[in-house]
Amino acid sequence: MRSLTGLIDEFRQGWQGISRPSLSFSIGFSIACLALSTTARWLLAMIRPDVYFTPYFPAVFFATALGGYRTGIATAVVGGGLGVAMNFGDAPSNFFPRAVLLAIYCIVSGLTIWGVEHYRSVASRQREISKRLIREEDYRKLVVDELQHRLKNKLSTVHAVLHQVLQNQPQVWASIDHRLRALAATDELITKVDGDGCDIKDLLLSELGPYGHVRFNLNGNRLLLPAKLAVSLALLFHELATNAGKYGAFSAERGMLQVSWSMIDDRLNIIWDETEGPAISAVGAPGFGTKLLESALGPFDGKTEISFLKSGVHCTMQCRVPKA
Structure with missing residues (x-):
């Protein structure tokens, strides 16, 4: 059985869009969201018995945000079925009003799933771009460090060559030596x-x-x-x-x-x-x-x-x- 830490880490990565959670985790999370939404609907029925589908919008949103559009569609379908099949309190049984509310629920759920999935795709592209820029920056730093190292070696070589050539001319060497050292510093x-x-x-x-x-x-x-x-x-x-x-x-x-x-x-x-x-x-x-x-x-x-x-x-x- 998986540890609680592993489940939390899988939830975090799925919520942030880093990786898709497993199918079993997505189904379990969707069922939990539907259960909470149904409980909220039962509580709301004490005030408004004709609330059929509104409590399931959060379930659709969170299920899509974690598991992707397939999980969101499945959650929306099940939520719509629960809204049609289950009655709480003295809810009216008129077919036409409920059908209209079901149509509105389907439209809003579809827009919710599309919006969340679009945001996930944009966020995923941004992460890929960020990773690529980080890799390019690391490579640039590596090249710059190598170039600076080679320039330093060249300056040391020039310093040594001039010292060898001008060893019999100490005055000329003294005038060059300290200037090369200033450039190196x-x-x-x-x-x-x-x-x-x-x-x-x-x-x-x-x-x-x-x-x-x-x-x-x-x-x-x-x-x-x-x-x-x-x-x-x-x-x-x-x-x-x-x-x-x-x-x-x-x-x-x-x-x-x-x-x-x-x-x-x-x-x-x-x-x-x-x-x-x-x-x-x-x-x-x-x-x-x-x-x-x-x-x-x-x-x-x-x-x-x-x-x-x-x-x-x-x-x-x-x-x-x-x-x-």
Whole structure:
């Protein structure tokens, strides 16, 4: 004999349309619905003896919802037969009124069965679509993870090849090495949010963290940067942070950095402000870092302005944040 848990689980799956219940379960459920409806009809007969078929509508609905249209049709036929054959109380025995009520009962029951079955078919299609989308999403994640893994391996390979080629040119290697590491760190952040980009605050913390969290303040709301913009800003932040570590605020004992950002419509405004750093006596010829600062935000309709003040470097960055 089946356990109560098994019966409840079969009822749940049948009611939700996950699977059809067994024939015996459907018949038993239909008989229970008819019995309850007949009991309700007997009770109603104390008030209205001429109620013949109305109590059987719920039985038709629930039997169809659980067992399908075949069970619903069988329940409707049996309910109609009970309504014709059984009398409770002082119900009138006129044939014509009961025949009219039987016709209305058949029409309403047919519409009920059609409506419930149509809903079950729509719900079943939606579940199939949902399952297919879930499978496609899982496959997409698998492909993206594999692609990110291969890109990471390629970046490591490029890093190793350049190190081998430039091992006799330490100055050139030093200028390339930290930039490749900055790109790798940014890729890691982008990967954490499924390739959609990364938060600007996380990007700054990743770049500025090695200098000590007490050396800088970050002011601004959470902002998810698209992947391409995140890579460009990561390079800019890296250049500025490296400059601050060598010559600016981070090279002085009391030096501080404050980075603020805000959004106005689709424009991002970033202010990089160093204080208490060493005095800047002279500015050399523009190098790769300076050229990068000037051109990196060009694809995003942006620009960078840098000023060498007595208190330290002051840099403003403006760009358009592409829509996701």
